[in-house]
Amino acid sequence: MTSLPGPTPKKLGLVIDLDICVGCHACVVSCKEWNTGGYGAALSDQDPYGAAPSGSWNNRVHSFEIEPDPAASRRQGGAYGDARIVHFPKSCLHCEDAPCVPVCPTGASYKRAEDGIVLVNEDICIGCGLCAWACPYGAREMDAAEGVMKKCTLCVDRIYNENIPEVDRVPACVRSCPTNARHFGDLADPDSEVSRMVAERGGIDLMPEQETKPVNKYLPPRPRRDRDDTSMLNLAALADPVPTGFLGWLDNALERLG
């Protein structure tokens, strides 16, 4: 049934920290790697080694340049002074009021009543593409080889998988992120780690005006620390270290020798 299930007891989703993502695309690659052999059809590539490669991916990283608004900057005590780059991973937000689900004519697209994950049943998908049109975020991609709709499954085949070690029972993107910019959890539970992060850091919804109620949240970049703040780590000193301990004694002894 492609009618939405209404409020779900669990709201599983991701929290993505835009303050620390370095734009390495590790999550993009590990997502493709896991999902091309996992749920449903493989994520195909067209002309992968040619002049114009393309393919289906469930997760992509954009990079944006932000030119600070002087007023906002002043409110933050000049903290947003310079232009900055923000790396921005984007995948399905598993929206509570997902517009991609009710438009599906076949019942292939659905939102799970138990945990809120939005999935496509590829066996009955006719590849009409209407769900991808209905998603304001561009989170669904038609697979050119299979003719069915692909999207983030929140690694539904990992998170409940008792055949893999417990530490691996998180989405592949979360597991692979080298900076720990991605977090997975239940956003319906106010005491979960992800919910607390969202509350502390002022987590944001993408395009709230579309009224999709995204489950995934983004943590905004923190204001910059003041450059003249002397408590900041002195990076220059690290390049020319002053030896301490045994090395310091040796250094001094050699120095004295002459």
Place this chain on the structure above:
Amino acid sequence: MHPAGSIIIFTTLSGMGLGLMALMGLGAIPAGGGAALAGAALVFLLTGAGLVSSLFHLGHPERAWRALSQWRSSWLSREGVLSVLALAVFGLHAGAMVFLDLNLWPLGFLAALLATATVYATAMIYGSLRSVPTWNDPLTPVVYLAFAAAGGTLAAALIARLFALPGAVLELLAVVLLVAAWTAKALWWKQAPARGFGGSTPESATGLGGIGRVRLFEAPHTSPNYLLKEMVFVVGRRHVRKLRTIAVILGAAVPLALVLLSLAFGGVWPLLVVAVASHVAGVLAERWLFFAEAKHTVALYYGHGEAHGRRVAG
């Protein structure tokens, strides 16, 4: 949005076919005789060609029947169910007209109602998408219904004149509906494309507006992907202006002039053949623009809609 040939042909042909179905259901063409047969054949030809064309848009056409299942929530599913019902009811009605010389009015009215509902459902597939603010306009279904009515009436007039039946009323109605349809379209052109991204911006799309102006620094991929090919179609302003002119000339001016000529000379069917063909060509151009001019909010993640800098207009 990418203007896909299959959908453009489908909405144009099936729109005219369903318009003709509604008119025949309302008794525009008398029962019995060649006119009823020709009219019914044209209805099935136009809607059939449209439906077959729409299958080319699917990744799995062999599963198309599954699209009839979700009519509770999906306009696309409703369109499928309604078109099947409309064709079935009209089939009975047309059978009675052709073979029994009978005009079964309740059946005809029902067919007309179902045909109208089908066109409305088609329009709402597009009109209900908030992610495409250009289409999310109350006039979208009005335009689709008006074009179906005008095209259907034009076709009905042609059939009436072809079989030497009285056609003046149909010709006059065609003139009125053509003017109405293009007036609705002119209003749509004035307001719908101006909706832009419907108030969404790169700042709201990224949630980073609190810091300042957001510009795309680097796209996530180096060559176009499905999202860009399907939903980020850019058409030059000059092209839009030219195509609108072509659409109005072929879809409105030529058919209007020819219908009025035919009317003046008491019914000249060859003129009406050209009028119908020209109208179809004009509506095809109009439909191409309907897609090409439509903006999808995903473009905001790809450097469109930026307040200053490069691709401002998107």
